[in-house]
Amino acid sequence: MATNGTVKVELRVRRYNPERDEKPYWGSFEMEAEPEDRVLDLLHHVQWYLDGTLAMRRSCAHGVCGSDAMRINGQNMLACKALVKNLVRGGKGRIQVEPIYGMRVIKDLIVDMEPFMEHYRSVMPYFVNDEPAPENGRERLQSPEDRERFDEATKCILCAACTTSCPSYWANGTYVGPAAIVQAHRFIFDSRDKAGKDRLAILSQENGVWRCRTIFNCTTACPREIPVTQLIAEVKGAM
Amino acid sequence: MRAAIAAHQAGADVVVVGKRFKKDAHTVLAAGGINAVLGSRDPEDSWQQHFADTMKEGYYLADPRAVEILVREAPQAVVELADWGCDFARLPDGQLDQRYFGAHKYRRTCYAGDYTGRAIIETLADKVEELKIPVIDYQYVTRLLVTDNTCFGAMSFNIHSGERTVFLADAVILAAGGHTRLWRRSSSRRDENTGDGMYLALQAGAEIADMELVQFHPTGMVAPETWAGTLVTEAVRGEGGRLFNAKGERFMEHYDAERMELSTRDRVALANYTEIIEGRGGPNGGVFLDISHQPKEFIVEKLPRMYRQFLESQMVDISKEAMEVAPTAHYSMGGVVIEPETHATRVTGLYAAGEVTSGVHGANRLGGNSLAEILVFGRIAAESAVEHSRDLRVQLRAPEVIHAAHADLDALIRPGEELARPLQRAVRNTMWQNCGVVRNEEGLRRALGRLSELREAAKLVDVRPSSEGWQDLAIALDLRASLTAAEATVLGALERRETRGAHNRSDYAERDQELQSTFVIAQDGDELTVSRRPLEAVPDELIAWLNDEEYQVAGRLLE
Numbered sequence: 001m002a003t004n005g006t007v008k009v010e011l012r013v014r015r016y017n018p019e020r021d022e023k024p025y026w027g028s029f030e031m032e033a034e035p036e037d038r039v040l041d042l043l044h045h046v047q048w049y050l051d052g053t054l055a056m057r058r059s060c061a062h063g064v065c066g067s068d069a070m071r072i073n074g075q076n077m078l079a080c081k082a083l084v085k086n087l088v089r090g091g092k093g094r095i096q097v098e099p100i101y102g103m104r105v106i107k108d109l110i111v112d113m114e115p116f117m118e119h120y121r122s123v124m125p126y127f128v129n130d131e132p133a134p135e136n137g138r139e140r141l142q143s144p145e146d147r148e149r150f151d152e153a154t155k156c157i158l159c160a161a162c163t164t165s166c167p168s169y170w171a172n173g174t175y176v177g178p179a180a181i182v183q184a185h186r187f188i189f190d191s192r193d194k195a196g197k198d199r200l201a202i203l204s205q206e207n208g209v210w211r212c213r214t215i216f217n218c219t220t221a222c223p224r225e226i227p228v229t230q231l232i233a234e235v236k237g238a239m
Numbered sequence: 240m241r242a243a244i245a246a247h248q249a250g251a252d253v254v255v256v257g258k259r260f261k262k263d264a265h266t267v268l269a270a271g272g273i274n275a276v277l278g279s280r281d282p283e284d285s286w287q288q289h290f291a292d293t294m295k296e297g298y299y300l301a302d303p304r305a306v307e308i309l310v311r312e313a314p315q316a317v318v319e320l321a322d323w324g325c326d327f328a329r330l331p332d333g334q335l336d337q338r339y340f341g342a343h344k345y346r347r348t349c350y351a352g353d354y355t356g357r358a359i360i361e362t363l364a365d366k367v368e369e370l371k372i373p374v375i376d377y378q379y380v381t382r383l384l385v386t387d388n389t390c391f392g393a394m395s396f397n398i399h400s401g402e403r404t405v406f407l408a409d410a411v412i413l414a415a416g417g418h419t420r421l422w423r424r425s426s427s428r429r430d431e432n433t434g435d436g437m438y439l440a441l442q443a444g445a446e447i448a449d450m451e452l453v454q455f456h457p458t459g460m461v462a463p464e465t466w467a468g469t470l471v472t473e474a475v476r477g478e479g480g481r482l483f484n485a486k487g488e489r490f491m492e493h494y495d496a497e498r499m500e501l502s503t504r505d506r507v508a509l510a511n512y513t514e515i516i517e518g519r520g521g522p523n524g525g526v527f528l529d530i531s532h533q534p535k536e537f538i539v540e541k542l543p544r545m546y547r548q549f550l551e552s553q554m555v556d557i558s559k560e561a562m563e564v565a566p567t568a569h570y571s572m573g574g575v576v577i578e579p580e581t582h583a584t585r586v587t588g589l590y591a592a593g594e595v596t597s598g599v600h601g602a603n604r605l606g607g608n609s610l611a612e613i614l615v616f617g618r619i620a621a622e623s624a625v626e627h628s629r630d631l632r633v634q635l636r637a638p639e640v641i642h643a644a645h646a647d648l649d650a651l652i653r654p655g656e657e658l659a660r661p662l663q664r665a666v667r668n669t670m671w672q673n674c675g676v677v678r679n680e681e682g683l684r685r686a687l688g689r690l691s692e693l694r695e696a697a698k699l700v701d702v703r704p705s706s707e708g709w710q711d712l713a714i715a716l717d718l719r720a721s722l723t724a725a726e727a728t729v730l731g732a733l734e735r736r737e738t739r740g741a742h743n744r745s746d747y748a749e750r751d752q753e754l755q756s757t758f759v760i761a762q763d764g765d766e767l768t769v770s771r772r773p774l775e776a777v778p779d780e781l782i783a784w785l786n787d788e789e790y791q792v793a794g795r796l797l798e
Contacts, residue, residue, distance in 0.1 A: 034463070035554070036463065036551070036552060036553065036554055038465075041465060055708065059259055059260065059263050059428075060263065060267070060268070060428055061428060061429065061465065062268075062428070062469070064263075064267050064268065064357065065259075065260065065262075065263040065267065066262075066263075067260060067263070081551075083551060085554075121368065124369075125365060125368060126324070126365035126366060126368050126369035127323050127324025127362070127365060127366075127369075128369075129322070129324075133318075133322055137315070137318065138277075138318060138334075139277075139318045139321045139322065139334065139335055140321070140322060141332070141333030141334060142329050142333050143329060143331065143333050144328070144329045144330070144331060144336075146329075147326060147328065147329045150326070151326075154326050154351075154358065154361070157262075158262065187324070190324065190326075192324070193324065
């Protein structure tokens with residue numbers, strides 16, 4: 001297997017245990033890593049061999065579940081998708097890991113996701129069509145083009161990387177944030193859905209889409225490569 | 240979640256309890272599709288044909304009653320899901336698109352890109368959100384509460400805080416996945432599919448069956464360690480990928496000269512396994528899957544996920560180099576014994592649905608049936624459970640059972656001399672070496688011996704949860720469940736003295752008509768007992784549909 005040899009990494013992790021620490025501090029761990037190791041592997045290494053008290057969320061480890069969004073070298077990404085070789089040039093370097101910003105830290109890398117989920121729930125993130133289904137017992141029809149219309153938005157895994165990289169959200173936590181708007185987009189632009197107007201009404205309020213200042217951090221942060229800023233602009237355009 | 244929706248719609252108070260985030264059930268990783276006879280592509284398709292394809296692919300070990308319900312109700316389940324907003328692919332005329340998948344006679348698999356499972360989970364989770372059904376995440380269920388052969392709830396603890404909850408209920412529906420993580424190489428992710436669902440059912444007094452029938456996917460990654468077992472899609476072979484051993488031989492010639500790499504899943508798995516076991520494997524214990532004879536643009540267009548997967552994980556460019564792959568445990572055909580019409584177990588008030596159950600897949604699962612199964616049987620289990628609850632006059636409680644469930648956990652939490660993770664790994668190595676793709680009496684006996692040593696060691700496991708987390712306890716419980724599920728699997732494999740579907744016995748290489756039956760396992764005190772039970776007969780009007788016609792799987796490999 002092709003490898004470029006191991007890399008010497010200093011992993012700096014923002015630590016905080018509210019039961020013990022007055023304020024957060026940096027923990028530092030030295031280790032050897034493979035270039036194709038992911039930051040999640042390094043954090044596992046810390047947890048399993050160096051310091052079992054390190055707290056973080058992870059589940060699928062394949063970029064599907066969205067539980068390990070973190071701020072890594074100053075940018076939001078999923079720890080399971082962040083490769084050492086893209087973070088460290090040459091044989092030696094530092095990787096800095098922090099919890100995502102704008103959220104209350106519960107412990108170390110774990111933040112309270114509840115405000116984020118609250119915003120998600122506020123945009124009616126479910127399919128609405130109360131008209132009777134076709135009488136022949138078959139599906140409601142939808143053309144491939146109409147199906148394609150909301151394709152990008154279906155990729156969202158609610159990891160919060162976008163919302164917690166958004167300066168507008170940092171400044172004002174009542175802003176619903178990019179993730180919630182992407183979720184709304186998925187249904188607003190589904191030709192079969194009937195509640196688009198209601199969602200647009202919700203999003204046109206003062207904490208809705210207009211707080212987006214097209215900073216593009218969300219688009220850069222999205223591990224699913226959703227053009228988030230574009231989708232937000234589409235929702236604005238539909239108002 | 241499908242069960243929760245059905246129970247809610249039938250007027251019951253329902254709560255969903257799971258050990259992960261609600262959108263993170265293992266279903267999210269399913270790629271290929273979901274089967275339903277809609278005839279949008281092939282109008283000549285019929286539920287009878289779907290029945291026949293399922294029975295044949297299952298080598299006649301599936302329960303015909305369960306299969307009939309599945310194939311008759313799948314279309315409605317899929318249309319309903321589309322009606323709840325699921326983003327299945329469409330045909331130009333607006334109908335749901337359908338494609339071929341594995342050994343199907345007609346095109347009947349609906350799909351959403353290569354993420355059908357995720358599309359389904361999200362639709363269900365959205366529906367659950369809309370109906371405001373409470374979902375309690377991060378709960379590890381440790382025991383089903385049973386008295387007088389009646390289930391009245393479950394004990395769980397929060398895997399982050401350790402806080403325990405006693406759920407009291409008229410009925411419990413178990414939808415807890417399979418036991419494929421018992422093998423060293425598994426397409427299941429870490430700490431999932433440890434057989435804990437089957438263990439809970441056995442403890443509660445239900446029966447499990449056909450645990451030896453485990454589908455091995457022919458091509459999983461072998462390196463790096465964190466990726467081992469992750470699927471390499473069958474579409475690589477579908478698009479022309481060739482298999483070679485370390486000597487450079489295109490070995491499928493010796494196993495299925497006609498169809499070569501496009502042979503059926505069980506046969507390719509067997510071929511790969513044999514090459515590896517007989518010493519013709521590569522440096523990481525795999526064989527080589529090579530698609531580099533195709534142009535790079537073709538590979539990037541047709542197999543974008545695989546191209547990225549190997550580049551990211553191994554820095555291997557699959558348009559230039561071969562992939563090293565090995566079979567990987569993929570799906571549990573066996574599991575909890577249920578009545579097909581109600582999905583009730585033999586314990587009153589306990590129901591089960593999905594991969595945790597047995598019956599509908601026989602000795603080999605037809606691709607695309609498992610996603611249909613969770614919808615159809617999730618709903619059926621819930622409707623039966625609600626009916627049961629509605630007819631109840633008294634709600635049973637048994638404080639001593641709840642106390643015992645507490646005591647069970649208390650007893651596990653103590654310092655010890657063994658660590659759970661290495662023991663779990665030993666279980667997986669044991670199963671891989673002795674109860675893998677090919678089995679024999681000697682190896683299976685060795686596995687039983689090793690499992691009983693490990694069971695002794697597991698009694699000394701160190702569990703010291705703290706404010707830092709309760710993973711320790713979850714892993715110790717996984718280990719306990721895995722040991723039982725592994726033993727049940729080996730016992731079934733010993734009894735099934737034949738080769739059929741996914742079960743290969745090198746010492747009994749032929750299919751034995753006499754053994755067209757299921758092997759049922761129950762718990763009797765500390766012992767597991769095995770008994771043989773005949774299968775229901777195929778209804779007369781469906782027998783004519785069963786013939787031994789084989790279909791080309793070329794162009795039908797998706798997952």
